[in-house]
Amino acid sequence: MQIDRDLLDGLARAALAGGREVLAVYATDFAVDAKGDASPVTEADRRAEAVILDELARLLPGVPVVAEEAASDGKLPADLGRVFVLVDPLDGTKEFVSRNGEFTVNIGIIEDGVPVAGAVLVPAQGRLYVGGRGHGAFTAPVEDGVAGAWTPIRVRTAGADGxxxxxxxxxxxxxxxxxxxxxxxxxxxxxxxxxxxxxxxxxxxxxxxxxxxxxxxxxxxxxxxxxxxxxxxxxxxxxxxxxxxxxxxxxxxxxxxxxxxxxxxxxxxxxxxxxxxxxxxx
The missing domain is CATH 3.40.190.80 (D-Maltodextrin-Binding Protein; domain 2)
Incomplete structure (x- = not known):
């Protein structure tokens, strides 16, 4: 699969679209339901997943998508193929419910079992992370649902003290x-x-x-x-x-x-x- 800036931009747009839905619910007195495995789910999970799936259908037409809420309802692609997408519209629902701001919107592309591109949005903190094979990783501030300039990021070497x-x-x-x-x-x-x-x-x-x-x-x-x-x-x-x-x-x-x-x-x-x-x- 070709990983380029257009693809990373598209993943960022999809994550930002999901993030807007998440924050719209976050600002309300939302209800918390329990899924079959007893994990929490809210309207934010469902709304964000719906808009992300719409964005991905335009960005990656025909590519199978495994999304958390759809999967919990038994809706899974019959065949993943070599390339597919994994979506968690609201990772950290417990953090969302406790309102500590440490929840994320996640979209990752998998090729031959390897994660080759991804976008992670931290809606309440106004921070976006993107990365792709051969292109490096970046972060950007987000204000009013719009991402600013991307800054390259890289892991550090661990210190001698531990x-x-x-x-x-x-x-x-x-x-x-x-x-x-x-x-x-x-x-x-x-x-x-x-x-x-x-x-x-x-x-x-x-x-x-x-x-x-x-x-x-x-x-x-x-x-x-x-x-x-x-x-x-x-x-x-x-x-x-x-x-x-x-x-x-x-x-x-x-x-x-x-x-x-x-x-x-x-x-x-x-x-x-x-x-x-x-x-x-x-």
């Missing part, structure tokens, strides 16, 4: 603590949603272990941004996180294994740290 670790605001647990106890950790930064990947991509942190359940639409867009910024996302055994996982023997379609998002750090060191008891649940 890793700056992104910790999940809603999902950290004892397995994460066990892994971090084996590593030199200089600082910990809490954040919600896919924003953690983007903070690593822009050089504000080094490492984010996610030893818990996620789905491919949760990670695809920010994974693409991080990889384009020079980082990596690997499973606990060091393999790149793959996409398009269906007919999994021990999990549902599109469910991710545990993984680690990394800046410019020594991957064998974190893989070795993950080889202890924490690996049993991955």
């Amino acid at each position: 890793l700056a670790v992104m910790a999940s605001r809603s999902h950290a647990g004892p397995e994460t603590e066990a892994l971090l106890a084996r590593l030199a950790v200089a600082s910990r930064i809490s954040a919600g949603s896919s924003l953690k990947f983007c903070r690593i991509a822009e050089g504000a942190a080094d490492f984010y272990p996610r030893l818990g359940r996620t789905m491919e639409w949760d990670t695809a867009a920010s994974d693409a941004v991080l990889r384009a910024a020079g980082g990596s996302v690997v499973t606990l055994d060091g393999r790149p996180l793959a996409y398009g996982k269906r007919l999994q023997a021990h999990d549902t379609d599109f469910a991710n294994p545990w993984f680690m998002a990394c800046g410019e750090i020594d991957i064998p060191t974190v893989v070795a740290a993950a080889a202890g008891p924490v690996a049993a649940g991955g």
Whole structure:
């Protein structure tokens, strides 16, 4: 698939369109419903997904799309093909409901199991991240639903004093603590949603272990941004996180294994740290 500035612009437009719907609901006294898996969903999820799907139909006609809310209703493409799109219209619904501003809109393109382009919007913070294979990663301010100038971003080299670790605001647990106890950790930064990947991509942190359940639409867009910024996302055994996982023997379609998002750090060191008891649940 050809990755160019026009494609990245189109992904940005789709994310911005979804973000406008999200903020319109955010400003109201919205209701919170529960899906079949007991996870929360709001009108913002549904409205954002609808406009994103409309934008993608114009940008990438005929390309299959796996979108979170459609998937929860059983609406999935019969065949993904080599190229497909993953959409999470509102990642961090818990953050949205608690109104802490750390929720995101996510659109990622997958080719042959690899995230090759993505857009991540942080609507309440007015910040957009985009990245594509061969083009690098960028961030831009957003005001009144319009993105400003793009600034290149890249992962940093971890400091000699240890890793700056992104910790999940809603999902950290004892397995994460066990892994971090084996590593030199200089600082910990809490954040919600896919924003953690983007903070690593822009050089504000080094490492984010996610030893818990996620789905491919949760990670695809920010994974693409991080990889384009020079980082990596690997499973606990060091393999790149793959996409398009269906007919999994021990999990549902599109469910991710545990993984680690990394800046410019020594991957064998974190893989070795993950080889202890924490690996049993991955």
